Amino acid sequence: MSFRRESRVPKGGPDGGDGGRGGDVALVCDDSLRDLQFFRRTAHFKARRGGHGRGALRQGADGELLEVRVPPGTGALLEDGTRHDLVAPGQRAVVARGGSPGRGNKHFATPTRQAPRFAERGLPGEEGWVELRLKLLADVGLVGLPNAGKSSLLSRLTRAQPKIADYPFTTLEPVLGTIDADDRQLVLADIPGLIEGAHEGAGLGHDFLAHVERTRLLVHVLDLAPIDGSDPVGNHATIERELAAHDARLAALPRILALSKVDLVPPADAARAAAAWRERLGEDVPVLPTSSATGEGLDDLRRALLERVPLAPPPEVPEVAGLAEHQVFRPAAARGFQVERLDDGRFRVAGQGIDRLVLRYDVENEEAMAHLERRLKRIGVIQALEDAGFAPGDDVEIGGVEFELDPS
Numbered sequence: 356m357s358f359r360r361e362s363r364v365p366k367g368g369p370d371g372g373d374g375g376r377g378g379d380v381a382l383v384c385d386d387s388l389r390d391l392q393f394f395r396r397t398a399h400f401k402a403r404r405g406g407h408g409r410g411a412l413r414q415g416a417d418g419e420l421l422e423v424r425v426p427p428g429t430g431a432l433l434e435d436g437t438r439h440d441l442v443a444p445g446q447r448a449v450v451a452r453g454g455s456p457g458r459g460n461k462h463f464a465t466p467t468r469q470a471p472r473f474a475e476r477g478l479p480g481e482e483g484w485v486e487l488r489l490k491l492l493a494d495v496g497l498v499g500l501p502n503a504g505k506s507s508l509l510s511r512l513t514r515a516q517p518k519i520a521d522y523p524f525t526t527l528e529p530v531l532g533t534i535d536a537d538d539r540q541l542v543l544a545d546i547p548g549l550i551e552g553a554h555e556g557a558g559l560g561h562d563f564l565a566h567v568e569r570t571r572l573l574v575h576v577l578d579l580a581p582i583d584g585s586d587p588v589g590n591h592a593t594i595e596r597e598l599a600a601h602d603a604r605l606a607a608l609p610r611i612l613a614l615s616k617v618d619l620v621p622p623a624d625a626a627r628a629a630a631a632w633r634e635r636l637g638e639d640v641p642v643l644p645t646s647s648a649t650g651e652g653l654d655d656l657r658r659a660l661l662e663r664v665p666l667a668p669p670p671e672v673p674e675v676a677g678l679a680e681h682q683v684f685r686p687a688a689a690r691g692f693q694v695e696r697l698d699d700g701r702f703r704v705a706g707q708g709i710d711r712l713v714l715r716y717d718v719e720n721e722e723a724m725a726h727l728e729r730r731l732k733r734i735g736v737i738q739a740l741e742d743a744g745f746a747p748g749d750d751v752e753i754g755g756v757e758f759e760l761d762p763s
């Protein structure tokens with residue numbers, strides 16, 4: 356509430372500006388994220404309130420939008436049942452609207468009330484719990500023969516704890532782990548070992564080749580000294596053949612060759628083997644000697660993964676992209692209201708729209724009350740109260756606020 360005050364204008368009119376709208380809280384899909392770990396530590400998010408309106412019709416600033424970043428594949432379920440699927444980077448979904456602003460006293464000036472000494476209050480914004488669920492898509496697939504050391508690598512590169520044992524087919528289902536870098540995350544999938552004929556259903560690997568289909572890079576894990584005495588060159592060819600036979604797209608994915616268990620062979624042999632593989636595969640495929648036992652080569656592998664996996668939108672999702680943004684569901688403000696006579700003689704009016712109306716005004720302010728009473732009369736609330744036995748001066752409760760209603 357404000358009045359114009361200037362030396363040349365002795366009786367300036369009302370000039371209180373409107374308040375600013377409260378800030379919204381929105382989820383934003385961010386392709387540098389891969390998991391929801393952040394929300395273990397932080398569960399409350401609050402946007403800023405709008406600024407107060409001020410004199411000279413200055414409007415209060417709108418509260419800033421608060422953006423909460425989530426990884427691609429996040430589904431958000433709101434308390435009212437609204438669902439948002441955040442799949443495409445940059446996609447945004449407002450999950451809580453800021454409160455609507457109150458209008459300044461200028462707005463309430465009429466020919467008969469030229470100096471309104473009240474203004475509207477802003478309303479509280481929406482609040483509630485949002486359930487986040489993530490459908491994880493792997494960026495990197497670890498492929499190789501059974502017992503090659505894939506799960507061991509996953510356990511050293513990420514916090515995942517897959518089962519590891521000295522027999523083939525230890526891993527029965529894909530296990531995912533996340534590598535955290537400063538500015539992004541990567542999801543690694545440990546795939547059950549592939550064997551010859553996997554693309555036709557042999558072994559366990561078959562069912563899981565589908566999981567690597569959507570990755571962006573494969574790490575071929577190759578045991579330098581297999582216990583069965585088999586030849587690494589032949590083993591490598593077997594896996595590559597299975598990948599190609601399953602899907603041409605898989606065969607075309609970029610590769611890293613991780614020579615595993617180098618601690619088991621003399622260093623000179625390991626170096627010779629690595630050189631031979633580099634020769635064989637050419638410069639497009641990095642060849643990295645690694646050991647999950649000693650940690651050798653693991654930093655190099657981590658670095659190579661972060662370098663080589665492109666930051667790009669996950670495949671096969673864009674049609675839905677525009678959807679969630681427009682999918683915001685607003686229950687129509689309930690228009691009806693009910694009048695109830697309480698045992699102690701008070702009256703209670705219930706209705707969402709009416710509650711919001713009453714919250715707008717200061718019941719201690721007589722002018723504001725007179726204005727509110729006129730509005731209640733126009734909506735039909737006073738009539739309904741009278742039908743229920745109300746007499747001017749009785750106490751009324753609306754929206755949790757109790758006051759004496761005395762419409763003249």
Ligand SMILES: Nc1nc2c(ncn2[C@@H]2O[C@H](COP(=O)(O)OP(=O)(O)OP(=O)(O)O)[C@@H](O)[C@H]2O)c(=O)[nH]1
Pocket residue numbers: 499500501502503504505506507508518519520521522523524525526527546547548549615616617618619645646647648649
């Ligand atoms: N010495 C040594 N042993 C290793 C290394 N990596 C894995 N192993 C051993 O090799 C065996 C197989 O390892 P896993 O990580 O379970 O192999 P995998 O490729 O996941 O096997 P499947 O799940 O059966 O396909 C286990 O006994 C591991 O302890 C390594 O770097 N050095």
Ligand SMILES: [Mg+2]
Pocket residue numbers: 505506507517518519525526545547548
């Ligand atoms: Mg395994």
